[in-house]
Amino acid sequence: MPPRIRLQTSSLTPLVTPSTGYICLACRHASLATATTPAPPLEQTTSSTPPIQRYPRNQPPSHKPPEFRKTQxxxxxxxxxxxxxxxxIFQHNNLKSTEWMALRRELATALRKVDADLAAQDKHDLLAADGIKLQVIQTGIFASALRVVEFWNPDFSSSSKPHTPIHPTDPSTPTSEPIITSTAQTTDPSFTHGLSAHAALTAKKSSRRSKHGLEPLLSGPLALLTFPTVTPQHLKAALSILSPSPPNFPAPRRKANPSYHEPAVQNGLQKLLLLAARVEGKVFDQEGTRWVGGIEGGLEGLRGQLVAMLSGVGAGVTGTLEAAGRSLYVTVEGRRGMMEEEEKGGKEGEQ
Amino acid sequence: MLTKYITSVSAKFSPFNSRSGKTARNFLALLPPNARSTMAIDVQMLGQNAAATPASLALKFKDGKEMSLDLEKMKIKEIQVEVDRHSRVLRRKEELAG
Structure with a gap:
């Protein structure tokens, strides 16, 4: 008869005591032994490892993500x-791509003609036709960029900055030292590039107080014609193509330039409005632009006029200064002549 | 904006006026690319000194109605509403006429 109380099978198996198991004594010794690692270098014992520079030197962090089109x-x-x-600055009212193409073609030919004239006069340093570009701009981004350019003057001289000469790759620099290029804050005021958050905020703040003059113009569809130098000759050619006004900036005649009178060019011209010009930071309206374009002979002509004016002034001043002496001389000479005549007259009277 | 029924646009403004100049330029930018072939557009731009002179924008429609818009007070949205209101009437008439 089997027992009434059922026993667990595990309780029936005999317990294995640890003393009975196999013990690897060599392993136990090995686990207790200390690892023999090489000693750290001497510099590491005296100072910690330098902090990591998070940004390349030529790519400081920008205010908006750099991979966005608007940032670029x-x-x-x-x-x-x-x-x-x-x-x-032009406003373009729904120009078609063929019209843009035709306008750019006409502009390029006119500017190249100016260049050829200048080259014929041996003024090779004034050639600028290849650098003159007509481009459509994103108005809002341009307005922001203009604010930064106008109102943000970073101090590029490193002497005035409170910048301590911490260099991240210098081994004596402790890890905990905050370095501009290792901190993740983009608002650090020591970034001096135009895309930095500091630049954007400073420009925004100061644009509330002062104006650069182009604010009312920066809305709607805009296009820019940019010149690499101030050249009234090229400006005159460009104005006579893009915004002709008869007396001073006549459009080319149909006989001289038949392609200018094609419908694509003419339709494009009607939709292009000259708004203003920005000449060396100053804003000129249409008339001012025409005045700049009307400077005869370019900047050299202007310099010649100035020299002529100044030399004229110099001659006037010397004339004025000489006048007193000359009048005295004349008076004295006259008096001497009179006395001589009197003397002569007296002698004749005696005879 | 319905520009189909406009026959003539004459604008006189200074782009240096931050209110009327912007509105006038925005209106001109709303005209379609072939606007010059369907309507007479006369734009007169004033200089920087004349920024304070009142700007004017006058429209003529196909039925002969003349509309002169006050650029000092109206913004571009209100101008759009005004132009569309009359243009819709003209479109309705045209549809009914066949």
Whole structure:
């Protein structure tokens, strides 16, 4: 008869005592032994490892993500505003691509003609036709870039900055040292590039107080014609193509330039409005632009006029200063002549 | 904006006026690419000194109605509403006429 109380099978198996198991004594010794690692280098014992530079030196962090198109356009417009001393601002009202093409073609031929004339006069340093571009801009981004260019003047001289000479790759620099390029804050005021958050905020703040003059123009569809130098000759050619006004800036005659009178060019011209010009940071309206374009002989002509004016002034001053002496001389000479005559008359009277 | 029934646009403004200049330029930018072939557009731009002079925008429609819009007070949305209101009437008439 089997037992009434059922026993678990596990309780029936005999317990294995640890003393009975196999013990690897060598392993136990090995686990207790200390690892023999090489000693750390001497510099590491005296100072900690240097902090990591998070940004390349030539790519400091920007206010908006750098991979966005608007950030790159902002940078591009800033460099355009800094590098182009003369730019014309146009409004383009729904121009078709064929009209843009035709206008650019006419502009390029006219500018090349100016270049050929200048080259014929041996003025090779004034050639600028290849650098003159007509481009459509994103108005809002351009307005922001203009604010930064106008109102944000970073102090590029490193002496005035409170910048301590911490270098991240210097081994004596402790890890905990905050370095501009290792901190993740983009608002650090020591970033001096135009895309930095500091630049954007400073420009925004100061644009509330002061104006650059182009604010009312920066809305709607805009296009820019940018010149790499201030050249009234090229400006005159460009104005006579893009915004002709009969007495001073006549459009080319149909006989001289038949392609200018094609419908594509003419339709495009009707839809292009010259709004203003920005010449070396100053804003000119239409008439001012025409005045700049009307400077005869370009900047050299202007310099010649100035020299002529100044030399005329010099001659006038010397004349005025000489006048007193000359009149005295004349008076004295006259008096001497009179006395001589009197003497002569007296002698004749005696005889 | 319905520009089909406009026959003539004459605008006189200074782009340096931040209110009327912007509105006038926005209106001109709303006209379609072939606007010059369907309507007479006369734009007169004033200089920087004349920024304070009142701007004017006058439209003529196909039925002969003349509309002169006050650029000092109206914004571009209100101008659109005004133009559309009359243009819709003309469109309705045209549809009914066949």
């Amino acid at each position: 356009l902002h940078r591009q417009y800033q460099s355009l505003l800094r590098s182009a001393p003369l730019m014309l």
